[in-house]
Amino acid sequence: MRKFITACSILFLITNCVNNNLGNRFIDSANGEWGLRVFVVGNFSGNLAGEIPVDGEGFGIGCSGSATALANCYCTNVATVFTSSKKKYYAWLSDSSTDAICNVQGLTGKNCEVQNYSNVPLISLTSPTQTVFPVISDNLQELISANFRAPLSTINDPSWTGSNNQGIGQSDNCQNWTSNNVAVNGVYGQPDIQASWSQIANGDCATNRKLICFEGPLN
Template sequence: MAQTRAGLSFVVALATALYGATVPAGNSDPAPTRYPIAFTTSVTGTADLSTWSDAGGQTGTAAADAICQARATAAGLANPQNFVAWLSTSTDDAYCRARQATGKKAVCESDPNNPDAGPWQRTDGVLAAGVLDDMVSDHVYVPLIVDEFANDIAGFPAAWIATQPPGVLQGTTCDDWSDAAGGSARLVSVFNTTWTTTGSGDCALERHLICLESGRSAPPPELPPPADKRIAFITSSPGNGELGSWPQVDGGAAGMAAGDSICNTFAQDASLPHAGSYKAWLSDGTTDARDRFVNDGPIHRVDGFRVAYSMADLTKGTIETTIHQSQAGDYLRNRAVWTGTMADGTAADDHCAGWTTTEAQGRRGTSYSTTQNWTQGPISVCASTNGYLYCIADVPVDNFFDDGLETGNF
């Protein structure tokens, strides 16, 4: 998922033109508006945060904030003293900490003396998430996969958070981030478009921190309409693996043809461009998903953020950002998605007998992941009614401004 940084100045100029976003640290060109910064630390440590080299003799969340501020200082970011770690303790919710407050969300969210927070951009200039209330509802645009220096985070990293939606404590906290000897705490994968809990890990493991610049500098930007981009979306409602049984199917279609019909019904109802050209991201026993698309070129979500530059990019094992936005523009929490498709775009063994029955199993993807799990996730019984579909327009697109260098996805 590594991106070329050579085009960063171009990205920043384009991001500024479209969003009024600032330039990353180190770029001398001024921008009209700067959004608060969010990054994942380049350094890692155990859940005893006092042992991190940047902790400055502090413990618990004081150590966490010291680490974030030290990292921001090392990267030359503005206002390093305003950075806090996105994590919760037994007494303080992450939501409150992001608003420069303490205590529980039920109290701090109604206190007018606590400033709002967000929206946030990554250190590479990419708009990352909406304002705090949106962010904790998974209104996240792209994964937080860059560090304080705007470098890609290597591997498949996770960060300590002990936080669940809507920004409140979940589970244990390794004795409020002071003990690595035993127990566990909740983590989040920074390859996901969620900044709240997705798993757990032993307190002795070495993990990252997510750092947010607290405060709010500007209203959320207006994202551009899809225009003539090639759009991908996740359906706003689910169904079982027998796709012909979905109410959105037109004309009695079955199998993958029913999936395409479902996609086009949703696209038409949302007045998306190129309705009628959409195909479901599905494979069956005879056809691979990657071969179902005649046209190639960049694929974007409804909000304009790029998912992949090409079919080869879509099927390389990771994607740029997740397909977790519906045809209507709503950002959905993690959803299971019928795919029958492996990470390389080829057919999986399980595909509900060509999407024609509930008496079998089907491979599904997970909509908040940018790893191979976006399409190659767990297998489920086809009778399950909570499976969604990915839909992608199969139309030629103009590659202007999509030269593969930018990381802004705009």
């Protein structure tokens, strides 16, 4: 059975941190700030299209469509089970038709402007403690502008993105996330390193890496 990272274990414990009066926005227990949740999860080769539907944990059940759509569904299913959020989640993932900066806003296309996150902070669920869940950035625009308050994760978890740090798709994407061939490459990031959170290197598509999941926009 595929094991989740420690951060996801933390995610399991925070259901009570959601305040329904705030529309499922996550409450930072340390300082009262609210925001949209971000977490790192999964363990897949670059063949997301082939592996998510048969995910050993069952979070790919009912998922269909492109590899990016499958990743979005996977993120949503994980969040639905382990938090009280009823919102859709989106993978920070680019393919040949849609950039990550578009996908996490519930949009399709390339090079989208930030329009669906307003001034909503992004909250990390990959803290090493169970009492403090830090604010990553004041909003999505600040994230892609490299204005961090905390890294996305404090754990070494290379994650598939196919994107630069601005969420723009790169040419190496494991053939639109359908290949686990060692001779094919995909861009991955290192969420615990602010300067390289979305793009640190191109790696072979046979290696398992994680996904970065963003809670969907408020509007």
